[in-house]
Amino acid sequence: MEMNLFRLIPEFIMLGTAFLLLILELFLPKGSRKAFGVIGILGTVSAAISLPYQDYGLALAGLFVQDQMSIYFKWLFVISSVFVLYIVMLYEDKINNWRGEFYSIIVFAISGMMMLASTNDFVSFYVSLEFVAICLYVLAAFLSDSRVTSEAGLKYLITGALASGFLIYGISFIYGATGVTGFAEVAKALQGVEPTGFVLIGIVLVVIGLTFKISSIPFHVWSPDVYQGAPTPVTALLAAASKAAGFVVILRILFGALGPMKGEWMAFVAVISGITLLFGNLAAMPQKDLKRLIGYAGIGSAGYLLMAVAAASELGAGAIMFYLLTYVFGIIGTFTAIVVFHNSEGSDLVESYAGLYKRSPLLAFSLFIGLLSIAGFPPLGGFIAKFYIFMAAIKEGLWVLAVIGALMAIVAMYYFLLVIKSMYLRQPTNPAPIPVDMTTTGLLYFVNAATILLGVYPGPVTDLVMNIAQGVF
């Protein structure tokens, strides 16, 4: 039983940073906690520096695995973490009674997600998942003096707890059928076996339980409320990192552990995907609040990602990984702009963005790039990602799903173009320019450049994810 703790160095660095922030909180006088953001970012960057030096293999006696895929997803989390922490620093100014734990809980959540990317066993999976979930429950309800936030936090907690119940129940069925909890062992036990009712119930419950994290049908209800009500940096964390964490788990469990049973869950996932696509995109159309709109659009995105899951192929897995990378950049750019705008205007309503191109060309352009990338406009990264997902679906002959996806892509264009219309086609009611500081400007340029680059030159990343996807089953 090898422990190989050095394979957990990135997680340890993150955890250490989080504890450091907790302790510092005790010794510092009340007031601004921006220095915490800097410490958090430095900690994240140190974790990132350790990533390329990781070797592949098992750790913690097989509970934990470090492979190409876990490293890829850890990069996504690290990127999200840096930007989310930065957004918190911007956001902090506007909040009374600010408490420094906010930073440390975010770092805790990220370290949990990094563990999720490496889970190799149902036990370590469940523990990591709950760790992340508890952090996010706290974050979602952090502004306890706001009713909207409290409501959002409560909804998130209740649906989350229910989904966890489904998961653990399903896991127990699978354990009952196979007698093991390790992903590789479960896959081995299920190889070539006729599926029994026991296993099938387990699969169905696990799939349903997993839909909470990725905000798809049937556990999607929290998403619009929480996206709208939670502090904006938390919304960004949920949208970007938490969704990616949900899908790395799906790749590990559905493709990895339950891969031999893919004939059983493909159709089920396809149905969930179709309904999710329809619901998320159609419900997004009438939304007036940008964060809520992105919440519904996020459900729609989950539908697309599930389309690639339903394809249950290496191409599908590669498409998911590519999509999530572009999604992280799209979300980060969008939410940075939203926070800056909110700080200046105090509103998230789409109509308040009228004429933004005149007041701050950079914010308007970042929202333009971010939203259109999520919507899948060429030549942005999101387009290539959606293209790969359609490829995966067509390859497996999922024509109905592909046609639904195509139609919903047009719907998505519609509601994102409404935002663009407000920003570029309308005239501002208040023409005062919105200032954007130097660091934010630089970060926005970086994110926009990344989104465009992923669309214009997707070759290297595609080759990388397709290579990683080879080992997913």
Add this chain to the structure above:
Amino acid sequence: MEGFPILSLIMLSPLAAVILLLFVDDARVALVRGIAIASTATSLALSLYLLFIYDKVKGGFQFIEKIEWVQSLGISYHLGVDGISVAMVLLTSIVIFTGVFVSWVGIKHRIREHYMFLLLLVAGVYGVFMSLDLVFFFLFYELAVIPMYPLIGIWGSANREYATMNLTLYLSLGAMIALLGLLSLYFTAGAKTGVYTFDMLQIASLSYESGYQIKVFLPLLFGFGVLVPLAPFHSWSPTGHAAAPSAVSMLHAGVLMKLGAYGILRAMWILPEGAQFWMPWVAGLSLINIFYGGMVAMSRRDMKFMIGYSSSSHMGYVLLGIATVNIIGVNGAVLLMFAHGVMTALAFSLIGFVYDQAHTRMIYDFSGLAKKVPFVAVAFAIMGFASSGLPGLANFVAELMVFIGAFKEYPVHAIIAVFGIIVTATYMLRCMRDVFFREPMEKWDDLRDASTFVERLPFVFLIAVLLIVGFYPSVLVDVINSGVVPLVNKLNAAQVG
């Protein structure tokens, strides 16, 4: 061909201008216009050069450039042109070059952004006509559609927000549906050879079962047909034309609609049996285009709406020519794509010129303009004659070829279609009479004729092209023919087999 990447240069020239314009100050209008003119003039010169250096005897795809883009999925940046594309590239260059001058006169605010979107759109159009890779084909196709949204939304006239949303969504839907068909082709072709590639030459070189061809041709026909616009999927087009600023209408009717027809030609080339199956349907629908478009054009009082519907009527002839699948008919269709592109660009630029001063486009608001703006009146008359298919202008040759081709394959359709010309002549002549002749009205005393070099250049240039091709069509037809012959031969072989 090794060495000089002429195709990339034609396409990248507007794209380079877009990037350059990013760094230019809004207030430096002269510089903005200078960059736009320089880049489009470069493309135009290179396109003309391309027309003359293209080897008509050899035919096939020439000037091929290929760079790996996504190796693991077989996507490459792969350009090449055949006779059909050469003509289309030249058309694009002519329309955008004149369009830049029309915008000089017509666009008064956010000038830099206007040119950026306009040039971005044109780069997309060039890309579609040159791409030999299905992914890039699709990518460029979308790149040509999406800038329409801001172009109409920001600089358009009445009803622009509705029109631009309608247009963008409709065209994107077509593109998405076509994409599904293209992806299916990728996997079917890959399964046959074991090498998965989006290389159009490779995919077209294989033969597919007829059942499959018939099935997959349909999404492609629908997808590209929306852009033509094939009836009954044309509703986006006239509203879009009417709301768009002049230069955008020129590009939209002059070039964008041709992308659809070009896409259909390429789909026919890849799936010959599927094409043979669906062509009688296309021929039937083309008559609806011709007559429905013509009749509605007759009933419109807004000149832009009239030309918009007239365009969909003329595209009916193009579709009829394509549906004949014989050498003269398809040649006629491609030549008509060119001729109509130039003619309709002229029409929209003229109407735009009058509208910018008069702020109305209603036929009944005008009378006797010929006395006030003789130059515009003459140009408009020439446009009207071209549109009605009078000899000496490019459209006559093209329409004649379409009819000759159609008589061979669909004699009944052809006889019906000929009457479409009378419809066209009716509304064109009536519009000319009402707007330019009869008694002059006092309220238009201040109307200024096109008098400066910048104002006159687009009109003169477009008329010159119509005349040159009208009197000496073989300058284009020889090149087009070298692209049409292999296509038609492949289709006819499929019919026999």
